Amino acid sequence: MAKTGEAMSNNIEFTAPGMDNESAKRTIDILQQRLTALLDLQLTLKHIHWNVVGPNFIGVHEMLDPQVDSVRGMTDTLAERIATLGGVPKGTPKSIVDARSWDDYDLGRALVKDHLIALDNVYKGVNGDHRKALEELSEIDPVSEDMITGQLADLEQYQWFVRAHLESSTGELKS
Template sequence: MHKSDKPEKLAEFTAPGMDDESAKKTIAILDNRMVALIDLQLTLKHIHWNVVGPNFIGVHEMLDPQVETVREMTDTIAERIATLGGVPVGTPQALTERRSWEDYSIGKALVTEHLMALDKVYNGVNKDHREGIEQLAELDAVSEDMLTGQLAELEQFQWFVRAHLESSSGELRTN
């Protein structure tokens, strides 16, 4: 599968009551979200390993539950893709070919630097999840509901990150 290829519906079935075209469109949206969440869980673990400085331990320990929850989200999406007759492809090469964003560029760095970058990552993931929800409203209520529940958790994770970057007056540190 190349970057421009869209995931195909390969099974001769889909969820009862859903037509093949709606299934294909839903699978494509879910595939995009699956790739983003796999990337997010790896990025979170990378930050977990490379964050240093004041508040290190609090951030280090905050990230592992996020990794686990995002991993579960990824599994839920992959299983939904299979339920609709698609094939979830999560191999490293296939993932990098299908992603449309730049790799996380920070190595070992201070808490604030990582959290400012992670806030931007969450901006993109959450915005794209919201767009996926809007598209799914016309295609598949089950997948729409699934992404809606995930977005609630992802937005809460971003709030946790922002709490480390927010001043007492409510200003968000962005650089």
């Protein structure tokens, strides 16, 4: 019987036609990093949804659920692309925690402004890493690059929604 790590490894036996196994493995690794980040983001958004309080509560509370649903769809797309390339998508709680390179979201029940400032920082990290992934994918897999580009457009719009709550009339972000 295979150990858990062996059962979830990315030993590629096949990949998409026209793609070599080394490019597929690198693509899978990049997509798995993005999958981990988006699974974490999805949970963080729902956590904020449950714990945001204060002025403008309902607007922020209701703004977050569509983002959760959209990010959930992104995770499914990434996981299916990983499988298409011959990999094994990892989405267990332990795999998420083990693969993260960032600290856990540390706000519980908190005011709208505090959560939105923290969420803006979460989006900075996720979106910045999506851009880095695009640079690498442009060299090895245009299909995955296109997927990440589409996701980034939505993620940047969600960050703009967050920042609109923090922005002054002169365009400065409150912190």
